[in-house]
Amino acid sequence: MAEKTLVEAVNDALHVEMEREDAIMVLGEDVGRAGGVFRATAGLRDRFGVDRCVDTPLAEAGILGTAIGLAMAGWRPVCEMQYESFSYPCLDQLITHVGRYRWRTGGAMEFPLTIRMPTGGGVRAPELHEDSPEAYYVHTPGVKVAIPSTPADAKGLLAAAIRDPDPVVVMEPKVLYRSPRGEVPEGEHVVPLGRARIAREGADVTLVAYGAMVHVCLEAAKQLEAEAEVVDVRSLKPLDEETILASVGKTGRVVVVQEAPRVAGFGAEIAAVIAEKAILDLQGPILRVTGYDVPFPYWSIEHAYLPTPERVAEAARQVLAY
Amino acid sequence: MAQVLPAEHDVRRIIGDGEEVADGEVDGLGDAALLDLYRGMVLLRTYDERSLVYHRQGRIGTYAIFWGHEAIQVGSALALADEDWIFPSYRESAIGLLRGMPPETVLSWWRGHPAGWWDPREYRVASIAVPIATHVPHAVGYAWGAKLKGELACAIAYFGDGATSEGAFHEGANFAAVMRAPAVLLCNNNQWAISTPLSAQTRAESLADKAAGYGMPGVRVDGGDVLAVYQATTEALARARAGEGPTFIEALTYRCAPHATADDPSVYWDAERVDEERRNECLGRYEGYLRRLGVLTDELAEEARADALARMKEGIAAAEALPPPDPDVVFAHAYVDPPPGLRDG
Numbered sequence: 127m128a129e130k131t132l133v134e135a136v137n138d139a140l141h142v143e144m145e146r147e148d149a150i151m152v153l154g155e156d157v158g159r160a161g162g163v164f165r166a167t168a169g170l171r172d173r174f175g176v177d178r179c180v181d182t183p184l185a186e187a188g189i190l191g192t193a194i195g196l197a198m199a200g201w202r203p204v205c206e207m208q209y210e211s212f213s214y215p216c217l218d219q220l221i222t223h224v225g226r227y228r229w230r231t232g233g234a235m236e237f238p239l240t241i242r243m244p245t246g247g248g249v250r251a252p253e254l255h256e257d258s259p260e261a262y263y264v265h266t267p268g269v270k271v272a273i274p275s276t277p278a279d280a281k282g283l284l285a286a287a288i289r290d291p292d293p294v295v296v297m298e299p300k301v302l303y304r305s306p307r308g309e310v311p312e313g314e315h316v317v318p319l320g321r322a323r324i325a326r327e328g329a330d331v332t333l334v335a336y337g338a339m340v341h342v343c344l345e346a347a348k349q350l351e352a353e354a355e356v357v358d359v360r361s362l363k364p365l366d367e368e369t370i371l372a373s374v375g376k377t378g379r380v381v382v383v384q385e386a387p388r389v390a391g392f393g394a395e396i397a398a399v400i401a402e403k404a405i406l407d408l409q410g411p412i413l414r415v416t417g418y419d420v421p422f423p424y425w426s427i428e429h430a431y432l433p434t435p436e437r438v439a440e441a442a443r444q445v446l447a448y
Numbered sequence: 449m450a451q452v453l454p455a456e457h458d459v460r461r462i463i464g465d466g467e468e469v470a471d472g473e474v475d476g477l478g479d480a481a482l483l484d485l486y487r488g489m490v491l492l493r494t495y496d497e498r499s500l501v502y503h504r505q506g507r508i509g510t511y512a513i514f515w516g517h518e519a520i521q522v523g524s525a526l527a528l529a530d531e532d533w534i535f536p537s538y539r540e541s542a543i544g545l546l547r548g549m550p551p552e553t554v555l556s557w558w559r560g561h562p563a564g565w566w567d568p569r570e571y572r573v574a575s576i577a578v579p580i581a582t583h584v585p586h587a588v589g590y591a592w593g594a595k596l597k598g599e600l601a602c603a604i605a606y607f608g609d610g611a612t613s614e615g616a617f618h619e620g621a622n623f624a625a626v627m628r629a630p631a632v633l634l635c636n637n638n639q640w641a642i643s644t645p646l647s648a649q650t651r652a653e654s655l656a657d658k659a660a661g662y663g664m665p666g667v668r669v670d671g672g673d674v675l676a677v678y679q680a681t682t683e684a685l686a687r688a689r690a691g692e693g694p695t696f697i698e699a700l701t702y703r704c705a706p707h708a709t710a711d712d713p714s715v716y717w718d719a720e721r722v723d724e725e726r727r728n729e730c731l732g733r734y735e736g737y738l739r740r741l742g743v744l745t746d747e748l749a750e751e752a753r754a755d756a757l758a759r760m761k762e763g764i765a766a767a768e769a770l771p772p773p774d775p776d777v778v779f780a781h782a783y784v785d786p787p788p789g790l791r792d793g
Contacts, residue, residue: 195589
């Protein structure tokens with residue numbers, strides 16, 4: 127085991143997987159010469175050559191569109207979208223083709239492509255560098271989505287995504303790219319999609335989150351007098367309902383936390399699953415702590431938007447009062 | 449990088465008019481190949497005309513008519529090598545027939561039946577692209593990917609004049625040129641995007657001029673002239689295989705049928721022009737050429753028509769004989785490894 131940052135773990139996964147499988151190709155803006163604006167792809171061009179680590183024109187729909195053709199020609203493309211907000215042009219290809227092409231061939235062809243992107247706020251960046259658009263991706267049939275919160279999971283979930291026969295979107299919380307560091311297994315390391323992780327055990331209230339919000343929940347847990355359990359969802363689709371429901375069954379109280387705007391966010395999906403399948407376990411309402419239904423703000427006031435440990439702890443106290 | 453010349457503005461033409469314009473010829477195209485082109489056009493024409501009847505009889509659903517586009521489709525598709533991939537739009541829905549796909553497959557597609565799904569690898573024909581231009585990058589990615597693997601396969605993408613206004617066309621064309629992808633971008637310029645005429649689509653003097661902006665050659669051909677299309681595609685493929693990258697071909701024609709069965713063009717088109725274009729349609733022009741050349745006899749023509757008609761009759765019968773799809777197919781194929789809860793609804 128080595129201590130790595132989350133972005134180093136991503137880089138490690140790409141090296142290990144590309145070494146293992148010649149058909150893997152990384153493509154995106156500035157991924158080659160520069161090694162990616164966050165250095166996630168550093169060293170790949172030197173190690174695997176310009177044909178397997180490709181600096182593309184600045185065109186996200188072109189990246190994902192050509193990746194579909196590359197997959198048809200036998201490649202396993204790993205596309206980098208430079209920022210989550212820059213990925214919006216690629217939603218056309220994602221919705222009209224990526225999620226549908228296998229279905230359209232009657233299951234004859236596989237489209238084992240991966241889309242990676244940094245996601246989320248808290249990094250004091252200009253407009254359209256700090257969104258949390260996971261709901262757009264999860265809502266697209268045929269597409270799977272994972273969001274790690276630790277360096278080890280960043281490596282393992284990316285490896286799982288690359289090996290998965292279906293298209294997978296991996297969203298890497300950029301606020302976690304450089305810290306905290308964490309132990310990362312060396313060599314091949316796969317964290318299967320569809321399995322949540324108990325980030326902290328507790329018997330009184332369940333805090334459900336993914337990505338950067340897991341750390342906010344862990345901080346909130348420290349502020350509470352009661353014992354909070356923190357469930358790190360890790361894989362939004364497939365979703366590990368069992369782990370979430372088991373925790374809620376144990377605590378009877380739940381707060382769902384997401385950084386994305388509140389309306390129709392993935393937290394609502396989690397809340398709905400709990401309401402449908404565990405209502406009789408609940409001692410109080412399912413509460414959400416989320417971003418607001420506004421554009422992600424100017425970075426000097428981003429703290430006024432982002433869910434904080436205080437907001438999460440306050441929601442937990444509310445539900446604990448029942 | 450080689451200098452890219454301005455696009456050709458003269459429209460390439462090989463088939464004459466039997467009077468003032470003399471017939472030309474395509475080097476290396478013998479009688480058998482000339483007749484293959486003819487049979488292909490008859491097959492697609494018959495497919496299209498029968499489909500319109502089947503639609504009116506309620507036997508297929510909404511259908512995108514390609515009457516008058518057969519020269520573009522056959523001239524280009526028959527120039528391809530067997531390993532080359534075709535990326536059709538809905539206007540080329542039946543182009544797989546030229547690769548041995550049975551008519552019942554395409555008819556099933558228009559019947560909304562899952563038997564209309566096919567494995568693209570079987571025919572080297574990608575799925576029918578319903579959205580506009582978004583398949584252009586797929587063709588480019590395929591061609592680029594095959595090249596990187598050291599394969600000789602090229603890819604051709606078909607799209608209409610309206611598609612050149614879409615971002616996906618631009619991104620695909622640019623990627624093709626940058627990656628020197630062995631791709632052919634074939635624009636079926638039938639001068640209408642449903643009711644929007646080309647003049648409202650672009651201020652460019654010719655669509656082929658767009659090619660220069662990508663650093664690739666732009667060629668204009670008479671889309672009603674199957675031999676001109678064949679020749680231009682053959683040249684583009686030779687360039688692609690020689691490592692010289694993509695070519696943009698603008699095949700000029702005129703849509704003298706509705707956009708699709710749901711469209712009523714009488715409210716927007718010029719009926720006189722349509723009549724004129726219909727009289728000058730591509731299959732008739734090619735028949736005239738072959739007869740002047742002495743290659744086509746009444747007997748051969750009748751044989752081609754009868755064969756195509758028989759295939760369509762068998763095709764629709766086979767499509768209609770299929771049992772209704774199992775509703776459980778709703779849950780099939782979206783994922784190799786479906787998430788749990790797929791059936792929760």
